[in-house]
Amino acid sequence: MIKIQKEDFNSEEEINNIKKLYSNVGAITSFIGYVRDKNNNNKVQSINLEVYKDMAYKQLEKIITKARSKWNLIDCLIIHRYGKLNINSKIVFVTCFSEHRNDSFESCNFIMDYLKKDAPFWKNEFYDKKNEWLINSN
């Protein structure tokens, strides 16, 4: 499932809503990305996250399909927020559900790699007196 939303989310509830569908899930790996207080030696005040929503859904679906072809995935959840986000806010949540640990770990890392490379989101970081559009390094 893919959710692109402004709102915060509760990771425990999001996981339970999916976990309760599958009694064969033995392993869940989750990644949460946050807005940090500093970046490149600048003190961050907040970020504004812009998204091309239609394309983001399409590209994230593709990434999940690719992950499913490589690992035994029972289910998968991606939540990506957009809009104004203060420091300490969650930005992204990727959770992979599988029978065994290795599948959930590797697919979660794989999805994060491709999300950072292909998903059409752009961070505009606000500092004390300026702002800057970021570029992912990978």
Place this chain on the structure above:
Amino acid sequence: MIKIQKEDFNSEEEINNIKKLYSNVGAITSFIGYVRDKNNNNKVQSINLEVYKDMAYKQLEKIITKARSKWNLIDCLIIHRYGKLNINSKIVFVTCFSEHRNDSFESCNFIMDYLKKDAPFWKNEFYDKKNEWLINSN
């Protein structure tokens, strides 16, 4: 922080309690292990998890120390349950807090590896008409 407990836990709350201490945390990787409904083609009813508590604390502390020496870890939480656990129950929760993604991912996987190898817990799995002590494969 290491918690060895019978009780269930709320992953969102456990994460927030630590995350709120550090505004430089940008990445959290978590693993949750669950009791599955099947194992080795046997239908599982429940498991009983035995622990050597004093040694578990000591060994898990050592594993965290080793992880800290290898990666830039800001903090780390391990929760391992013991006692009678029904299917779909959480067993273990490992969460690694870091500035960047790679450190949290690799340390979380590393800690799970060593936990399964060294932490003195023993699963006694109950099926319909018998029970069996498990051995971790790695």
Place this chain on the structure above:
Amino acid sequence: MKIKYFAWIKEITSHEEEQIDSNEINNLDKLKIFIISKYPDLKKHLDQEILRFAVNQDYVVENIDLNKDDEIAVFPPVSGG
């Protein structure tokens, strides 16, 4: 066809969306030429291969034919996650 601009590209074009209806702009290369003539500040970014193009929500690198109801997006390298 509909053209969408994102992030700092949008700051150069001054709007996030426009409709272009010309029978002559029938492939992506022609659209690129049209865009940099309309927004000369984009030229250096196109030359430096900083601009990304998507047609109907998929990345496109090669030149491809464009149709009237296509949605084309122009944007800089992404920074999500």
Place this chain on the structure above:
Amino acid sequence: MKIKYFAWIKEITSHEEEQIDSNEINNLDKLKIFIISKYPDLKKHLDQEILRFAVNQDYVVENIDLNKDDEIAVFPPVSGG
């Protein structure tokens, strides 16, 4: 010294803990011999290197000296996580 047994080892010894106070059992190898003589069913597991030993909550593989107030644990391969 205090000896603790876990998991199915405990089912063989029929108790989870016992106190052994003998001046002769002053190292781990001697303790191993004592244990398999007291619980003959443990011998094959010791021979097959299935038994794990911990002294004061640390794994021990080599023979080491034991002291009166040591806590020694005997258990099978772990299966946590």
